[in-house]
Amino acid sequence: MSILVIAEHDNAGLRPATLNTLAAAAKIGGDITVLVAGSGCAGAAAAAAAVPGVARVLSADAAHLAHPTAEDLAAVVLAVAAGHRHVLAPAGSFGKNFMPRVAATLDVAQISDIVEVVSADTFVRPIYAGNALATVQSGDTVRVITVRATAFDPLPASGGAAPVEAVTPPAASGLSAHVSQELSQSARPELGAARVVVSGGRGLGSAESYHAVLEPLADRLGAALGASRAAVDSGYAPNDYQVGQTGKIVAPDLYIAVGLSGAIQHLAGMKDSKVIVAINKDADAPIFQVADYGLVGDLFELVPQLVQALD
Incomplete structure (x- = not known):
């Protein structure tokens, strides 16, 4: 065979x-x-x-x-x-x-x-x-x-x-042609291969908050940044950060979901992660059903405290 x-x-x-x-x-x-x-x-x-x-x-x-x-x-x-x-x-x-x-x-x-x-x-x-x-x-x-x-x-x-x-490959078909590409450059690990992913959702409220809250945590952990579809659609993060059924499928050793409710299409892209940590003010958010560890509270208070504890 x-x-x-x-x-x-x-x-x-x-x-x-x-x-x-x-x-x-x-x-x-x-x-x-x-x-x-x-x-x-x-x-x-x-x-x-x-x-x-x-x-x-x-x-x-x-x-x-x-x-x-x-x-x-x-x-x-x-x-x-x-x-x-x-x-x-x-x-x-x-x-x-x-x-x-x-x-x-x-x-x-x-x-x-x-x-x-x-x-x-x-x-x-x-x-x-x-x-x-x-x-x-x-x-x-x-x-x-x-x-x-x-x-x-x-x-x-x-x-x-x-x-x-x-x-010897067949000759070019001529049906379509590559024109250009724009590749995002980052010092962080590639999302699909990262051992640790810090991901944000619509609960962060803005692109400025997305970066201000998540980047310090990602820096401490050497993590890749991810985002929900809602966060990407809202302009908080670029498309190549999207995790989910219509984004990238990831299974890191540690997945930290910040301000993510846990929509079905997002869970499809990360629920195979070995350890899932969820931070959300809504105790009934679906993300807690798949999380190994959950923190219920204000992410704008909890994440900086977590960063401080890692220093």
Whole structure:
């Protein structure tokens, strides 16, 4: 049984979610091939080859894959997918961008956002914003799967020595083109990979309060900053801080929710955190139902006291 894993990377190395996706592939069982598609991506291909359990790495290096569009990346995947029973990718924005196109072209049903591998043809995935889990069995000849990275412990990044093979990708489709991108720069850990997340909600009242209250706490803990959808929609924090079903799925060792009521779509993005601390003046807020520790009171008093205690 052969498995193709599409690597999420920055050309120089692998994104953390790729190691989690490889862990899911290992649970399926079989020979694992990793596809690294990019431009000047030798570093990422070498990193993939070093992961234990990887049998081989396919490197598709071309100028038009520097910022691959869904059309171009799907074409590369389809060009090398023959002979593989499973095609896997991380379930973040990377996988959501092109995997549906792969599944549609292969005329199979995509199995999205799996959180458990039961067997080679049976998987568990969340439904109803994470309020229920569905066990899905697929009879398709090729199973196209996206993996919720937070549900699988990552494989080690070193210890393997798989061969790297160069493949020639299809020419650019010309259907769409990358124009530009704006990347936010931060000294803080990346939200999806942070061990500690300090997240704020609408209860903070303003963007100024969001930063004034949360940043000192995040600085003490070396934490990433997150936000609810309500806080993002209100302009308190940028879109890439959003945690939830329509934002980023996180599962840090410690998640501190400040002024967050705990809407269903937000809980879907953080309830797998190992320890959840909630600070809210409303003792009946839904967030307390999933919290391991709760502080009921004025966040503008409690958070500064917590920061002071950490000094």
